[in-house]
Amino acid sequence: MHADAYSDFKNSLLNQASSLRSRIRSGAHTSTTSGMAHSLVQGNVVILPADWASDFLLYCQNNPVACPLIAVSEPGDPTLPDLGRDLDIRTDIPEYQVFRNGERTETLSDIQALWQDDFVTFVLGCSFSFEDALIRAGLSVRNVDDGLNVSMYRSNIATRPAGRFRGNMVVSMRPFPSADAIRAIQVTTRLPKAHGAPVHIGDPALIGIEDIGNPDFGDPVTIKDHELPLFWACGVTPQLALENARPPIAITHVPGKMLLTERLNEELAVL
Template sequence: MSGLQRDPSDYKTHLLKASGALRQAIRTAEHSGMTSGLAPGLVQGNVVILPADWAGDFLTYCQNNPVSCPLIAVSDVGNPALSGLGRDIDIRHDLPEYNVFRHGELVETTTDIGALWQDDMVAFVLGCSFSFEDALQQAGLSVRNIDMGVNVSMYRSNIPTVPGGRFHGDMVVSMRPFRAADAIRAVQVTTRLPKAHGAPVHLGDPSLIGIADLATPDFGDAIELRDGELPVFWACGVTPQVAVRNAKPPICITHVPGKMLITDLLNAELSIL
């Protein structure tokens, strides 16, 4: 894309070309790293794959917790395609890395789940904070984890989620540091993206939501908090992985935190206002 004026269709064509190449690199395991800051402008997704007889409970859990689990797509039973999110997506190969849970225990990480796929599996895709990181940057704000080239810091909070069937547990949150005026702007910008966790759930003192030490995140990398900055916390799509540990389905496959599904949807297509 060059020049100051964009043809909207050219803009999307350009992004889709980039996302297609990126997904191909992920499919061939050429890229197995985090996806934060990659494919800017396009929606990234948290993924949860469950057997069909666990799908109803999980749908209820998402419905009950739309901020941490903003559902954007559900596959047909046994079908690894998600045509609503991208014409060529095959959920068995298109994540950089997968977590495999059996009876609630993380037993394996792998870059491909072709060998694990079952005819009764259903894939759920949830919106992700990486969508609003792009919106924050477009609003002129600095996103520390992207600037540092590391994964975002994620923590288990003590904010309870609403149980859905057998799924229950506390909310996982992601944290980005901002000066107060930028934190206020970040509330405004991310409010526009309810399908990517929307506005923050907390800011300021981490102990108020059960986080003892910001320097030791439960997932992702530690991010420096500088003088005059507040930690700002958003609900995170890793929340279902805690609920899966509690529900203990025979098998559940998720993305590895920070290594998301790249879709063909524009962030702007998910945004309101």
């Protein structure tokens, strides 16, 4: 692509991201962000008091597949200028989930009233970024095609503990015919900051999932007779770690309702 044309293309994407965040901020968009903001990075979010931040940072470093770190804020700063020019983490997610002492207590459309001067924001890579790559590779992504949130499950795959954080991995599932499954593995392997390659293929019982038709988070999707379920590490994993660590307060996104950034998915790729 010619340099001027690429610059125009990138500027249009950045304007798209800002416009979508504006709709979220106003309450006009409150549902899943799957299939939105094509070519732009979406992020999982964890917000913690500063005295819990170092433990959580180590947890992310210990578990880079489930918790691929993209950005960390300064304490008390709700902006993330590397991810968006006008981004405000207090208002720019479709729905927030509040944890108090490890319990999910409420969901909110913004967290301005809860904001603390010591809050540190962590943004982690999301599989919605690789969904865009899969679609551009000519593959059909069932949850996007059907306008649904992705299916997410608690697994028996243990993460590596760090300080007060521990727990099993949450996985997201997308079904593919066998030939497309091979291509999906190839595409996602190039995106380690969006969870990379699948962590499991096939029989869900082998990773502790008893009923694939009943996900723990998100929506159920149809798996056809000729399709294999592929399971990727999921950025909801830290929410289980929060349940175990029990910080006095923590805030995350509601699963499937992500932060839209102004980073390009191609920036996460490895060649």
